[in-house]
Amino acid sequence: MYFTAAELGDQIKKKSSYLCVGLDPDLEKMPPHLQKEKEPVFEFCREIIDNTHDIAVAYKPNLAFFEALGPNGLEVFQRVCDYIPDQNFVIADAKRGDIGNTAKKYAESLFNHYKVDGVTVNPYMGIDTLQPFLSFEDKYTIVLGLTSNPGSADFQKSSLREGHALYEEVIEKVREAGSADNTMLVIGATQDASIRGIRELVPDHFFLVPGIGSQGGDLKSTSLNGFNRNIGLLVNSSRGIIYAGGGRDFANQARKAAEELREQMKDLLDRA
Amino acid sequence: MYFTAAELGDQIKKKSSYLCVGLDPDLEKMPPHLQKEKEPVFEFCREIIDNTHDIAVAYKPNLAFFEALGPNGLEVFQRVCDYIPDQNFVIADAKRGDIGNTAKKYAESLFNHYKVDGVTVNPYMGIDTLQPFLSFEDKYTIVLGLTSNPGSADFQKSSLREGHALYEEVIEKVREAGSADNTMLVIGATQDASIRGIRELVPDHFFLVPGIGSQGGDLKSTSLNGFNRNIGLLVNSSRGIIYAGGGRDFANQARKAAEELREQMKDLLDRA
Numbered sequence: 001m002y003f004t005a006a007e008l009g010d011q012i013k014k015k016s017s018y019l020c021v022g023l024d025p026d027l028e029k030m031p032p033h034l035q036k037e038k039e040p041v042f043e044f045c046r047e048i049i050d051n052t053h054d055i056a057v058a059y060k061p062n063l064a065f066f067e068a069l070g071p072n073g074l075e076v077f078q079r080v081c082d083y084i085p086d087q088n089f090v091i092a093d094a095k096r097g098d099i100g101n102t103a104k105k106y107a108e109s110l111f112n113h114y115k116v117d118g119v120t121v122n123p124y125m126g127i128d129t130l131q132p133f134l135s136f137e138d139k140y141t142i143v144l145g146l147t148s149n150p151g152s153a154d155f156q157k158s159s160l161r162e163g164h165a166l167y168e169e170v171i172e173k174v175r176e177a178g179s180a181d182n183t184m185l186v187i188g189a190t191q192d193a194s195i196r197g198i199r200e201l202v203p204d205h206f207f208l209v210p211g212i213g214s215q216g217g218d219l220k221s222t223s224l225n226g227f228n229r230n231i232g233l234l235v236n237s238s239r240g241i242i243y244a245g246g247g248r249d250f251a252n253q254a255r256k257a258a259e260e261l262r263e264q265m266k267d268l269l270d271r272a
Numbered sequence: 273m274y275f276t277a278a279e280l281g282d283q284i285k286k287k288s289s290y291l292c293v294g295l296d297p298d299l300e301k302m303p304p305h306l307q308k309e310k311e312p313v314f315e316f317c318r319e320i321i322d323n324t325h326d327i328a329v330a331y332k333p334n335l336a337f338f339e340a341l342g343p344n345g346l347e348v349f350q351r352v353c354d355y356i357p358d359q360n361f362v363i364a365d366a367k368r369g370d371i372g373n374t375a376k377k378y379a380e381s382l383f384n385h386y387k388v389d390g391v392t393v394n395p396y397m398g399i400d401t402l403q404p405f406l407s408f409e410d411k412y413t414i415v416l417g418l419t420s421n422p423g424s425a426d427f428q429k430s431s432l433r434e435g436h437a438l439y440e441e442v443i444e445k446v447r448e449a450g451s452a453d454n455t456m457l458v459i460g461a462t463q464d465a466s467i468r469g470i471r472e473l474v475p476d477h478f479f480l481v482p483g484i485g486s487q488g489g490d491l492k493s494t495s496l497n498g499f500n501r502n503i504g505l506l507v508n509s510s511r512g513i514i515y516a517g518g519g520r521d522f523a524n525q526a527r528k529a530a531e532e533l534r535e536q537m538k539d540l541l542d543r544a
Contacts, residue, residue, distance in 0.1 A: 064370060064377040095369055098365075105339070108340060126421060127426050153398065
C-alpha cells in the first residue's frame with residue numbers, strides 16, 4: 001500500500017528492516033518439484049511472500065520475468081501483485097519510458113489495473129515522459145538515477161559542460177518535478193562512493209537500491225552514506241533471497257537469507 | 273521478416289514507400305461498431321493491416337497499448353504479430369532497458385516468443401544493457417537516439433564536456449556496438465535540424481522516425497536530410513493513419529491516409 005516518505009520510514013523502524021524483496025521468477029532456476037505444479041511461478045512467489053512478508057517492507061516484481069512466461073504472464077503478475085499483503089509496498093520493476101500518450105497507458109495499466117504503489121521509469125526521454133506517472137496521487141514514480149551495472153559509466157556518469165554528471169542533472173530535474181512523497185530514485189549499491197553526494201542533492205527522497213549480493217554492492221557503506229531522517233532507503237535483494245535454496249525448502253532458505261539481511265540492517269539502523 | 277539494411281532498402285524501392293504503421297490500438301478511440309466485437313482490438317488491427325500491408329514496409333505495435341488491455345493484452349499482441357504478413361518488418365515498440373539478466377528475458381520474450389524483427393530499447397543504463405538484444409542474429413536492436421518529444425531537450429541534448437551532445441555520444445557508442453544490419457536508431461522527425469549531422473555520424477544505419485503528423489514533424493526535410501544509399505528511413509505514422517476515420521469505413525480511411533503518405537514518399541524518393 002501507499003505510504004508517505006515519513007510513513008514508510010515508520011514501517012522500516014517497526015520492522016527493523018528496509019528490505020525490498022525482488023521477485024524475478026525464472027522457471028530455469030526454480031526448485032524442480034515446483035515445475036510439476038499447474039502454476040509454478042505463482043506458487044514460487046506465493047511461498048516466498050508467505051515466508052518473508054513480515055521481514056520485507058516492499059516487494060519488487062520484475063515485469064520482464066512475467067512477460068517472459070508468454071501471453072499469460074501478466075495474469076500471473078496480477079495474481080502475485082494481488083497476493084502481496086496490504087502492509088507491504090509494491091513496486092513494479094518496469095523501467096518504462098515513452099512519450100505522453102504511451103506513458104499514460106503504461107501508468108494507467110500499472111497503477112489502476114495492477115494497483116502497484118510504485119513503478120520504475122527511465123528518464124532518457126525527458127521529464128515530460130514522467131508526468132503521466134507523476135499525475136497519479138498516492139503513487140510513486142521511481143526514476144533511474146545512477147544504476148548498479150558497469151554500463152552506468154557509459155552515459156549516466158558523462159560529465160556535462162556545466163561540470164556535473166548526467167545522473168546529477170537527472171536527479172535535480174526529478175527533484176523539481178515531484179516530491180519525496182511521490183518520487184524515488186534508483187541508486188545502485190555498487191555506487192556507494194557517490195551516494196553521499198546524491199543524498200545531499202535530495203535529502204528527503206527514498207532511494208530504491210539494487211545491487212547488493214550477486215552484483216557486489218556494499219550494504220554497510222551504502223546505508224551509512226544514504227540514510228536520512230526517514231531512513232530513506234529500500235535495499236533490494238532478488239537472487240540472493242529467492243534463489244537462496246534450490247530444493248523443497250527453498251522458501252525457508254529464502255526466509256533465512258532475508259533474516260540475515262535484516263540482522264545486518266538492524267545493526268546499521270542502530271548505528272544511524 | 274528480417275531484412276539486411278540493403279534488403280530493406282530494396283523493399284522500400286519496390287513499394288515506393290518507407291512507411292511504418294504504428295499500431296497503438298486505444299479502445300476509447302476505436303470506431304463504436306467494433307466495441308461490440310468479441311476481440312475489438314484484434315479486429316481493429318486486422319482491418320488496418322488488411323488495408324495497408326501493401327503500402328507499409330513495417331508495422332510497429334506499441335506494447336503499452338496492448339498491456340493496457342489487462343492480463344490478456346499480450347495474447348492480443350501475439351495474435352496481431354502473427355497476423356502481420358511475412359513480407360512486412362515487425363517492430364515491437366517496447367523501449368525496454370534493464371541489466372543483463374532482465375534484458376535477456378525481454379529479448380528472449382520479444383524475439384523468440386513473439387518473433388518480432390526489431391525491438392526499441394532505451395540506452396540510459398549503458399551499452400551492456402543492450403548486449404542481450406544485440407546477441408540475437410537476424411534481429412534489430414532499435415536504440416532511442418534523439419526522440420521527437422519536447423523533453424528530448426532535458427537530457428538527450430545536454431552538452432557533454434567534450435563538446436558534443438549526449439545523443440551524439442549514444443549514437444557513437446551504438447555504432448561501435450552493432451552494425452547497420454542489426455541496429456537502428458530512433459530519431460524524431462521534429463529533430464529535422466539535427467538529422468543531417470546524425471546521418472554523418474552513422475551513414476549506413478536505418479533510422480526509425482516517429483513524430484510526423486500529430487507531433488508536427490516535417491516529412492520532407494527529415495527525408496531529404498536523412499536518406500542514405502539504402503534510403504535508410506522508416507517513417508512511422510500511428511494516429512494519423514489508424515484513426516484517420518472513426519466510423520465503419522475506418523480501414524478505408526486508414527488506407528487513404530497511408531496512400532497519401534506514400535504519394536509524398538514517392539515524390540521524395542524520386543528526388544533523392
